Amino acid sequence: MKIGIDLGGTNVDIGAVDDSYRILHSLQFRTADCRTPEELQTIVLDGARKLIAEAGLDGEQIDFIGMGCPGEIDTEKGIALAADNLPIDRIPFAKLLSDAFGAPAKLDNDANCAAWGEHMAGVSKGYRNVVTVTLGTGIGGGIIVDGKLLHGKENHAGEIGHMVIDIHGKRCGCGRIGCWETVASTRALTREVEHQAQYAPNSRLGKLIAANGGRANGKTLFIAMSEEDNMARSIFNDWIRSLEVGMWNIINIFRPDMIVISGGISKEGETLLQPLRAAVGKCSTMIRAGRLGGQAGLIGAAALDELSI
């Protein structure tokens, strides 16, 4: 039995995963209120203890513990170095987990874990060259080359959201201009929806946003589109074009077997995939949505023992 831990800025998911990568039991704990590294550490370790107890496992049944973390990671030493939305300051999670539960433990970043989960147990299983694009507040990437995760120096590979596609575009949080995620993340999409709806308060989109206190969320645009709102369709088309440019860049650089789209928006399925597939139509790279949804990170973490590097 393996334990997978998926640490995020809002929650941490902890699950017991069997050798076929099925989640037998899982728990979720809130991390958003954590103020110190010690608090965070306690939530993770106590949470894992609780999971193990509830799942009725004894220590000898646990073969491996894998953990996915946001931010900067030292994968070799198993240390979470720093993160934007969590009080992380060089927490040696691999050692802490290994000492607490008497099993080998590994740490990797969250985007890599999601990519690895889909590769080991999801949509890209059996393909050796795969780029997973995680669409969310930003755009993350997990790159698998020849069946292995590409980490790069200091584990910094895969920052595909900071690939510049518009050198005269908007400034990104990273300080550079025109990064892919400034136009193609779901946050960029939501902001554009809110911005344009101001000028069309009587449109279906405008009314949906007004009813939600002036804010859009990840579903607003898709609801308006399903109700034939032209402005919503136009915003979506522009966004797809931005997304497509970065996907073509990935194709030109890697020509992978498959690009996997993950993140909450991948639930939109064919509405999202069909135009992307049309855009890359003549090329042999497959475009698929992730199959494991929000569990990809947890399953991928539990499968980190299968990673040869």
Place this chain on the structure above:
Amino acid sequence: MKIGIDLGGTNVDIGAVDDSYRILHSLQFRTADCRTPEELQTIVLDGARKLIAEAGLDGEQIDFIGMGCPGEIDTEKGIALAADNLPIDRIPFAKLLSDAFGAPAKLDNDANCAAWGEHMAGVSKGYRNVVTVTLGTGIGGGIIVDGKLLHGKENHAGEIGHMVIDIHGKRCGCGRIGCWETVASTRALTREVEHQAQYAPNSRLGKLIAANGGRANGKTLFIAMSEEDNMARSIFNDWIRSLEVGMWNIINIFRPDMIVISGGISKEGETLLQPLRAAVGKCSTMIRAGRLGGQAGLIGAAALDELSI
């Protein structure tokens, strides 16, 4: 002893290479006037025969023949499929060479061979993750991940010159808008030099170009810069910024140990490298010029037998 063949649109270089990747003897033949696949085939095979005779080799001394080709390649079958500037139409070079000289033969594309040459015997020897950027008429790429060349599906990986960095920019020969090579290739630089010099005929740059019949070449700008021409410096700075954006994209995607700049312009050395290094200063990826110059492709071709895939 290995034979390396570097096929280009103007010439083909054929050399005898020893196990330490030194070129013992080499010959060059013109390919620019070839009109049919049969002519091209004859130039390559007769050229190799001549090289072998001149080098005083007998057949049993030849362990391997490797060839680099521009355009589309089927590396598995060793077939050159098509190329823009040569009459190539499914020429089975690997079989032709192997049958003619009684040794195993392999084919790969020219940018990959240049990257592989620098990796086996040049500046990136000993580094396992390296991206080689070949600056010329276009921008080519050879990507080494974990000590192996990244081929991608149908050998299409490494098209880094067609990474879009300016979605509102110039149309590229490939049909897309704003590819890196539309602004950062040496051709883009030369065109910009010619364009701007029209408006400053009395500048040093303007006079150099006028003296050359209205045309710039790869050295014009650097000569004017060495003579303190401000316009030349300004054009160069803009070009470096375009180059830098793509290099940062490569860093964000791969975070390689090293980026190697190859192509004729890499002879400019520190004039080119110093500002690029400054731009990526805080990052751990090294920026180096290729060490093998125009011989990288030939040496890399001869070393293709060391490629595990």
